[in-house]
Amino acid sequence: xxxxxxxxxxxxxxxxxxxxxxxxxxxxxxxxxxxxxxxxxxxxxxxxxxxxxxxxxxxxxxxxxxxxxxxxxxxxxxxxxxxxxxxxxxxxxxxxxxxxxxxxxxxxxxxxxxxxxxxxxxxx
Numbered sequence: 001x002x003x004x005x006x007x008x009x010x011x012x013x014x015x016x017x018x019x020x021x022x023x024x025x026x027x028x029x030x031x032x033x034x035x036x037x038x039x040x041x042x043x044x045x046x047x048x049x050x051x052x053x054x055x056x057x058x059x060x061x062x063x064x065x066x067x068x069x070x071x072x073x074x075x076x077x078x079x080x081x082x083x084x085x086x087x088x089x090x091x092x093x094x095x096x097x098x099x100x101x102x103x104x105x106x107x108x109x110x111x112x113x114x115x116x117x118x119x120x121x122x123x124x
Contacts, residue, residue, distance in 0.1 A: 013037055016065040016076035017089040023059035024078045024086040030056070064108060065091075073099040075108055079115045079122075087122055090115050 012018045022030055034052055059065045064077045076091030092107055 014067075015091070016067050016074045017091040019056065019059055019065040020076045020078050020089040020091070021086060023056040023065070024080070024084065064111070068096060068099075071096055073104070075104070075111060077108070077111045077115045079118050081119060081123065087119060090118065 022033060025033070030053070031049075034049060064075060066076075067074045072093055073096050074091060074093045076089050078089050079087040081087050090111055092111060094103070094107065
């Protein structure tokens with residue numbers, strides 16, 4: 001059971017939607033999650049807490065997270081309430097061979113529109 005929890009945390013850590021949610025999380029929640037679940041902060045010391053926070057700051061500044069590998073490209077944006085309070089995140093995963101600059105631009109625009117629509121629906 002403990003291994004399943006560790007595996008789930010590791011999988012969650014690698015999702016762009018998780019990165020967006022962490023980038024917009026309050027500081028105390030962010031620190032708790034990173035210290036408890038981040039495989040990148042293992043004893044090998046590959047990344048420091050400050051380095052992870054810097055990367056999440058970039059995501060917050062840019063307003064989205066992105067990941068690409070030879071097989072898959074992924075994008076995620078936050079679903080925000082007023083005053084940038086995080087409600088959640090919405091993302092999409094696309095085969096890399098179908099993902100070019102124009103499709104990236106359109107997908108990011110469509111995800112942002114969807115996030116605003118979801119935010120509005122949750123406030124009513």
